[in-house]
Amino acid sequence: MSKGLRYVYPLLLGILAGSALADPEQDHKALTEHYRTLFPKLTLQDYADGVYAIDPGARQSWRAIEEFPPYEWALEEGKTLFSIPFSNGAHYADCLPNRGIGIAQLYPKWNSETGEVVTLAKALNDCRERNGETPLPYQKGEIASLLAYLASTSRGKALAIEIPDSDPRALAAYQAGKAFYYERRGQLNFSCATCHVQNAGKRLRSEVLSPSLGHTSHWPVYRLKWGETGTLHRRFAECLKQVRAESPGAQSAQFRNLEYFLSYIGNGIPINGPSIRK
Amino acid sequence: MTYSRRKFLHHATASGCYVIAACAGLMTPGQVFAEWAEDYFSPGKLEHTLDRLFAGADIADSAAISLNLPLIAEDGAVVPIKVASTLSDVESIAILVEKNPVPLAAIFTLSENTEPFVSAQLKMAETCDVITVIKAGDKLYSARQQVKVTIGGCGG
Amino acid sequence: MTKTKIRLNAKNGKTELKILIAHPMEHGRNRDPETQELIPAHFIKTLTVSQNGKTILSAQMAGSISKNPYFAFWLKGIANGDLIRVDWLDNQGLSGSAEQRLAEPS
Numbered sequence: 001m002s003k004g005l006r007y008v009y010p011l012l013l014g015i016l017a018g019s020a021l022a023d024p025e026q027d028h029k030a031l032t033e034h035y036r037t038l039f040p041k042l043t044l045q046d047y048a049d050g051v052y053a054i055d056p057g058a059r060q061s062w063r064a065i066e067e068f069p070p071y072e073w074a075l076e077e078g079k080t081l082f083s084i085p086f087s088n089g090a091h092y093a094d095c096l097p098n099r100g101i102g103i104a105q106l107y108p109k110w111n112s113e114t115g116e117v118v119t120l121a122k123a124l125n126d127c128r129e130r131n132g133e134t135p136l137p138y139q140k141g142e143i144a145s146l147l148a149y150l151a152s153t154s155r156g157k158a159l160a161i162e163i164p165d166s167d168p169r170a171l172a173a174y175q176a177g178k179a180f181y182y183e184r185r186g187q188l189n190f191s192c193a194t195c196h197v198q199n200a201g202k203r204l205r206s207e208v209l210s211p212s213l214g215h216t217s218h219w220p221v222y223r224l225k226w227g228e229t230g231t232l233h234r235r236f237a238e239c240l241k242q243v244r245a246e247s248p249g250a251q252s253a254q255f256r257n258l259e260y261f262l263s264y265i266g267n268g269i270p271i272n273g274p275s276i277r278k
Numbered sequence: 279m280t281y282s283r284r285k286f287l288h289h290a291t292a293s294g295c296y297v298i299a300a301c302a303g304l305m306t307p308g309q310v311f312a313e314w315a316e317d318y319f320s321p322g323k324l325e326h327t328l329d330r331l332f333a334g335a336d337i338a339d340s341a342a343i344s345l346n347l348p349l350i351a352e353d354g355a356v357v358p359i360k361v362a363s364t365l366s367d368v369e370s371i372a373i374l375v376e377k378n379p380v381p382l383a384a385i386f387t388l389s390e391n392t393e394p395f396v397s398a399q400l401k402m403a404e405t406c407d408v409i410t411v412i413k414a415g416d417k418l419y420s421a422r423q424q425v426k427v428t429i430g431g432c433g434g
Numbered sequence: 435m436t437k438t439k440i441r442l443n444a445k446n447g448k449t450e451l452k453i454l455i456a457h458p459m460e461h462g463r464n465r466d467p468e469t470q471e472l473i474p475a476h477f478i479k480t481l482t483v484s485q486n487g488k489t490i491l492s493a494q495m496a497g498s499i500s501k502n503p504y505f506a507f508w509l510k511g512i513a514n515g516d517l518i519r520v521d522w523l524d525n526q527g528l529s530g531s532a533e534q535r536l537a538e539p540s
Contacts, residue, residue, distance in 0.1 A: 313480070313494075314479040314480050314494050315494060318494065319494075319496040355500060355501065356500045356501075357500075375498055378498050379461075379463065380461065380496055380497060380498055381498075382496070382498065383495065383496075383498035383499055384493055384494065384495035384496075384498075384499055385493065385494050385495075386491065386492070386493045387491065387492045387493070388491055389489070389490045389491060390510075390511070391485060391490035391491075391509055391510055391511050391512070392483075392490055392491045392507055392508070392509055392510070393448060393507070393508035393509070393510055395506075395507060395508045396505070396506075396507060397504070397505065397506035397507075398499065398503070398504065398505050398506075399499065399500035399503060399504050400498060400499065400500060401459075401461075401497070401498050401499065401500055
């Protein structure tokens with residue numbers, strides 16, 4: 001090719017890679033390939049274990065704690081809470097497909113009526129509000145227990161997130177989530193990708209950085225640091241704090257779009273929440 | 279009596295009020311088995327804790343003890359440990375964390391109905407040795423392993 | 435919410451007992467992140483395991499055991515139908531227990 005094109009071509013590729021016009025399936029393929037190069041021995045299913053798929057020492061400790069996991073209480077509470085009717089007699093099960101059983105892998109979903117991404121957490125609170133109940137706080141407590149129970153009914157089911165062709169706003173939400181993921185922010189000027197794509201598998205002080213493939217598959221989590229079960233959005237907020245960035249808040253539009261992007265690229269990875277992490 | 283006179287005297291010196299309560303008929307003998315010796319759990323150096331526990335008796339390293347601990351703690355607040363032993367007549371298993379302000383994490387008193395095995399989770403303040411001391415057939419044996427406790431990168 | 439959970443499993447002539455207890459296990463040296471006040475010590479002091487009312491294991495512990503403590507032991511000489519009970523008492527006088535009869539798989 002001509003001298004001029006030799007310089008333009010890689011630039012063009014670079015623009016396309018970061019372009020909002022890239023296809024989600026291409027993103028999924030590109031990221032899966034990237035991680036396959038980093039971790040050639042892992043199958044797609046292995047990514048459900050997150051960092052424990054690539055750090056054998058940490059994996060041993062994790063399995064030891066899983067012998068009688070402390071998210072048992074969240075599971076127990078969640079099952080009970082899920083069955084208790086609202087003051088008006090309706091149930092959470094009335095608002096969810098298949099009465100809420102075995103559906104966690106389908107979330108987040110695009111809602112064409114309201115024009116937004118609906119995470120499972122938001123679906124629960126929307127259900128509460130429609131039935132005259134006050135919404136639950138999104139980081140811990142009852143919402144985490146409900147999510148723990150619902151995730152447990154989906155254990156082993158592969159993430160199956162859809163971006164409907166019929167509504168271009170769904171793709172736009174996915175692209176917004178992707179942009180958020182790749183955008184540098186905070187005093188430390190890191191993007192999510194800095195740690196979880198470019199440096200996945202490397203150590204940040206004494207810990208191994210986890211890959212983003214399957215990041216949403218194992219929630220909610222009993223995080224040893226929290227000493228209790230908490231939600232994905234609690235962790236998002238914490239991650240932003242760690243890079244000294246401002247957080248838009250749990251279940252904000254930005255976080256829901258981010259979860260939409262992360263879940264979509266994790267399609268095929270089995271749900272194994274609730275889980276334990278450090 | 280469900281326990282020997284020797285054990286009774288040992289319990290009496292270790293924690294008076296529980297034994298008095300037992301004598302007063304307020305507690306069953308089963309509960310005397312589980313008294314709590316405050317001086318075992320006083321803050322101090324590892325050596326002083328060992329003295330309080332074992333009154334200066336010799337403690338021999340033993341290969342008949344297996345200690346299962348991570349090399350690097352994921353989180354110093356929850357460090358899983360498994361202690362097992364092929365020694366016979368194991369009476370008690372103690373687990374100590376060398377540099378914790380209170381070095382004794384726990385001491386388990388076994389019986390003929392319990393195998394010499396314990397699985398638990400420890401708090402560790404900093405990188406140091408975790409030590410187990412097992413009393414078997416009136417002798418003391420131990421094993422130890424260092425566990426690194428660090429500040430993680432992800433604010434952990 | 436069941437504070438004290440136990441799982442009992444007969445395996446190869448022995449019985450595995452797993453215990454999980456919801457307890458803060460505060461050693462008394464932590465400070466509240468907002469008020470900076472010392473959080474008072476609140477930890478399990480003693481734990482006993484009994485077989486049909488007879489103590490077969492006892493433990494003494496304090497704040498160096500993790501929050502929401504987990505323990506596992508291997509018991510022997512436990513017969514089908516035996517009642518295994520776990521009792522604990524903490525430094526603030528609170529207690530808890532759980533019990534289960536061994537049911538061997540047929």
